[in-house]
Amino acid sequence: MDHVIGIDLGTTNSCVAVLVDGIPTVIANRAGYKTTPSMVAISESGRRVVGQMAKRQAITNATHTVYAAKRLIGRKWGSPAINHAVETLPYRIVCGPNDDVRISLRDKVYSIPEVSSMILQELRMTATEFLGVEPTQAVITVPAYFNDAQRQATRDAGRIAGLDVLRIINEPTAAALAYGYNKEMDQKVAVYDLGGGTFDISVLDINNGVFDVLATNGDTFLGGEDFDERIIEWLLIEFATEHEMDLRGNDMAMQRLKDAAEKAKVELSSADATPINLPFLAAGPQDQPLHLERTLTREHLDELVTDLIQSTLRICQRTLDEAGVSTRDVDEVLLVGGMTRMPAIQQAVTEYFGKPARKGVNPDEAVAVGAAIQGFALNSQRRDVLLLDVTPHSLGIMVHGGEFEVLIERNSTVPTSQSHIFTTVRDNQTSVKILVLQGESRRAEENELLGEFVLSGLRQAPAGSVNVEVRFDISADGILAVSARDLETGKEQRITVNSTSGLSEDEIQRMITENEDYMVQVQQADVAGELLTEVRNRRNDLTEILPRVRQSVGGTDLGKRVIEKAENLLNDADSAMRSSLPAHELSALLDRLRHTLDIVNGLLRR
Numbered sequence: 121m122d123h124v125i126g127i128d129l130g131t132t133n134s135c136v137a138v139l140v141d142g143i144p145t146v147i148a149n150r151a152g153y154k155t156t157p158s159m160v161a162i163s164e165s166g167r168r169v170v171g172q173m174a175k176r177q178a179i180t181n182a183t184h185t186v187y188a189a190k191r192l193i194g195r196k197w198g199s200p201a202i203n204h205a206v207e208t209l210p211y212r213i214v215c216g217p218n219d220d221v222r223i224s225l226r227d228k229v230y231s232i233p234e235v236s237s238m239i240l241q242e243l244r245m246t247a248t249e250f251l252g253v254e255p256t257q258a259v260i261t262v263p264a265y266f267n268d269a270q271r272q273a274t275r276d277a278g279r280i281a282g283l284d285v286l287r288i289i290n291e292p293t294a295a296a297l298a299y300g301y302n303k304e305m306d307q308k309v310a311v312y313d314l315g316g317g318t319f320d321i322s323v324l325d326i327n328n329g330v331f332d333v334l335a336t337n338g339d340t341f342l343g344g345e346d347f348d349e350r351i352i353e354w355l356l357i358e359f360a361t362e363h364e365m366d367l368r369g370n371d372m373a374m375q376r377l378k379d380a381a382e383k384a385k386v387e388l389s390s391a392d393a394t395p396i397n398l399p400f401l402a403a404g405p406q407d408q409p410l411h412l413e414r415t416l417t418r419e420h421l422d423e424l425v426t427d428l429i430q431s432t433l434r435i436c437q438r439t440l441d442e443a444g445v446s447t448r449d450v451d452e453v454l455l456v457g458g459m460t461r462m463p464a465i466q467q468a469v470t471e472y473f474g475k476p477a478r479k480g481v482n483p484d485e486a487v488a489v490g491a492a493i494q495g496f497a498l499n500s501q502r503r504d505v506l507l508l509d510v511t512p513h514s515l516g517i518m519v520h521g522g523e524f525e526v527l528i529e530r531n532s533t534v535p536t537s538q539s540h541i542f543t544t545v546r547d548n549q550t551s552v553k554i555l556v557l558q559g560e561s562r563r564a565e566e567n568e569l570l571g572e573f574v575l576s577g578l579r580q581a582p583a584g585s586v587n588v589e590v591r592f593d594i595s596a597d598g599i600l601a602v603s604a605r606d607l608e609t610g611k612e613q614r615i616t617v618n619s620t621s622g623l624s625e626d627e628i629q630r631m632i633t634e635n636e637d638y639m640v641q642v643q644q645a646d647v648a649g650e651l652l653t654e655v656r657n658r659r660n661d662l663t664e665i666l667p668r669v670r671q672s673v674g675g676t677d678l679g680k681r682v683i684e685k686a687e688n689l690l691n692d693a694d695s696a697m698r699s700s701l702p703a704h705e706l707s708a709l710l711d712r713l714r715h716t717l718d719i720v721n722g723l724l725r726r
Contacts, residue, residue: 124257124286124499125247126491128294129236129274131190132316132344132458134158135488136243138251139496144298144489147250149242155484156246158316160238161185162225168638170242182210182375184225186235188345191317192221193232193277194270196622201341208349210371220622231623233273234631237280241635244281258283259495261487263318264290265338265512268558268570268600268617276623280631286498287596291315292322293333293509294490295456299481300326301493301505307451308334310440312469312477313487314432315457317343321436323443323450332508335443335531337435342428344385344459350424351381355396355412363410365402373401384416389461393417422464429468436472442531453477456486508533515592515600518555518564520545527592530560539591541607543584551576552588556602556617571617575604578611651706652697658713659693662686665720673723682723686716 128135133155137146146154151172159174162184169177178185188209195202197215206213212224222229240260248254260283262274271288278285292311299309306327313320320338324331355377360366367373380396387394398412440446455477459465470476497505511534516526519542527538544552553574559567578586587607594600603614623631666686673679689712696709 122257122499123247123251123253123255124259124492124495125244125255126294126488126493126495127240127243127258127260128291128488128491129190129240129260129262129277130155130158130315130487131188131318132158133484134239134243135485136247137485137488137492138247138255139492142496144301144492146485146488147246149246150249156239156242157187158190158239159185159187160189160235162228164226166226168238170238179372179375179379182371184211185375186211186223186225188317189223189232189235189239191341191343191345192223193236194267194273195221196269197221204341210375216622218622218624231627231631233277233623234280236274236277237631237635240277240281240283241639244283256282256284257286257495257499259287259289259491259498260285261289261291261294261491263315263338263340264292264313264320264322264336265318265340267340267513267568269568269622270340273622276628279628280635282632282635287494289491289494289507290320290322290333290336290509290512291487292320292336292456293324293331293507294488294494295454295481295486296322296324296326296331297490297493297505297507298486299452299454299478300329300331301490304328308445308449309452309454310436310450310473311454311456312432312436312460313338313456314459314465315343316459317341317345319343319432319435321432321439323439323445329504330506330508333510333531333533334445335439336510336512337439337442338512339431339435342431343457344382346428347385347425347459347462348378348381350428351384351416351421352377354416354420354424355381355414358414359401359410359412362412363402363404365404365410367402370402376401385421385462388416388418388421389463391418418463425464429465432465433468433472447473450475454481454486456481456483458484509596510534511536511594513558514560515556515558515570515594517590517602518557522564524557524559524562524564524567527590528594532594534594535596537591537593539589541587541589543588544578544581544586545583547583548580549583549586550578550580552578552604554590554602554604554613556600556615570600571602571615573602573604573613573615575606575611575613577609578606579608651703651710652701655693655696655706655710655713658710658717659690659697662690662693662713662717662720665717665724666690669720669723679723682716682719686720689713689716 123138126137135155148154149156156171157175161169161174197219214222214224216222222231260278275285292313295311309324311322318340319342322336323334384394393415396414400409401412402410404410453473460483510531514526514530515528519525551574555572556570557567558570561567589605591603600617605612
């Protein structure tokens with residue numbers, strides 16, 4: 121049976137897991153870490169740098185290093201979240217051809233799914249090294265409050281990375297799967313998930329392998345990045361007060377501030393205070409070096425982010441109300457996401473729910489483990505794990521007057537079907553246009569358009585005389601199918617709503633091909649690099665041994681011929697190390713070096 125990997129594609133860090141002999145295993149990357157920074161950079165040579173290596177060079181390559189791409193995925197150009205990102209992120213964000221968001225790095229523009237696919241590709245390679253075979257199938261998690269476009273964009277990222285994405289599942293649900301896997305229990309569980317970029321809260325009823333999501337809610341632009349920004353703003357004000365200089369616009373200085381803010385935030389999870397020392401942060405009017413030295417206390421950090429924490433608790437209350445439960449009904453609280461290590465968050469959640477969070481759930485790994493469990497269940501068709509998830513947003517159509525008529529309420533268990541009968545609004549109306557929308561506003565224009573189609577050929581009749589049934593069907597994968605049927609004639613029109621990430625199918629196929637070509641080039645470059653190292657080593661061996669050959673047999677005709685051949689070969693090796701020869705030429709050169717070394721060693725043994 122093929123392995124299905126589970127991937128937590130996070131804002132700050134990502135993680136990959138798999139079930140081996142039924143046991144969930146989080147896979148460490150080549151550096152030995154179980155999480156990989158969700159960062160991508162493009163070097164001057166055009167090579168991709170992903171993960172820890174990208175993070176190491178972020179300060180010196182700030183404008184060509186992408187982080188927090190998950191906050192941009194599936195969003196439209198001009199939204200408040202994107203406007204904020206354009207103002208605060210060091211890399212260049214541009215508008216795509218379909219009003220989608222793209223990133224300009226070096227001399228190329230990348231879509232957000234394309235950037236995310238580079239992280240997924242890195243995780244896939246990590247899994248390949250662990251399993252010994254390249255996995256082709258995956259379950260990828262997303263924030264529970266991601267909309268249809270954001271989910272589809274994540275699926276597209278998986279496709280570009282060469283993965284068959286079996287299912288997109290919600291992060292809190294995945295964490296609950298990790299918690300309840302292979303356990304006999306009957307509990308109501310709240311999963312409080314605060315990661316690097318997003319916040320989710322889900323309430324589930326777990327009963328002996330059945331994971332029934334009662335309600336979910338969240339904010340896709342609330343997470344650790346916002347906590348970092350509060351520290352950065354404080355540091356900017358402190359620096360401006362001391363030196364009368366605004367560091368905004370200084371990309372390298374801003375990246376150093378971000379790096380320092382993130383480190384300080386992490387350190388304050390275990391310390392009461394931490395120093396922030398940034399020497400030579402900028403240059404003054406006479407080019408004198410300007411430094412920043414401050415101490416941030418845990419108490420001050422708590423003050424800076426109190427409103428952010430309170431926002432999460434307000435969302436918790438709405439979710440409990442929608443689930444029809446109170447805090448007293450919740451048996452266990454699970455904390456997921458790196459931000460939940462912050463003591464102030466742990467205290468706030470404990471006070472709100474009236475009980476401490478469950479220990480033993482790794483906030484960085486639980487989501488990937490849950491995704492792997494779901495992948496294993498899908499692949500093995502196990503019936504002892506049943507996931508009943510919900511749709512996070514209301515779905516409906518626009519009706520006369522621009523109102524939004526909801527057919528499927530948010531937090532409805534999927535799969536599900538709902539229908540509603542509408543009538544014509546004008547005399548002799550022969551067609552009706554169906555606009556499929558997603559959102560919570562009563563005004564249709566304020567919700568997201570998922571798709572549209574026209575049912576034509578209606579009989580001419582007075583307004584209100586022709587009845588049209590509109591039906592919504594959502595699969596367990598979250599795929600929405602919509603149909604409209606004239607009840608009198610039976611004439612029907614239907615569409616499957618696959619919200620796109622702003623990428624056409626042709627673009628996705630092109631990106632898949634480009635990614636495959638790039639990986640081949642990287643593999644060839646890696647092989648060439650290994651061959652060049654071997655050429656250098658054998659060249660050094662020959663250089664070292666040649667004086668002994670001259671001394672021993674340099675006066676003989678055979679010795680002279682061998683020495684001449686060796687010297688020519690050394691010149692070829694020197695040229696190879698100054699140029700970029702393809703792997704097959706390096707391989708041939710290496711064979712000649714080895715052969716000549718064998719001859720030389722043979723002469724010395726005579």
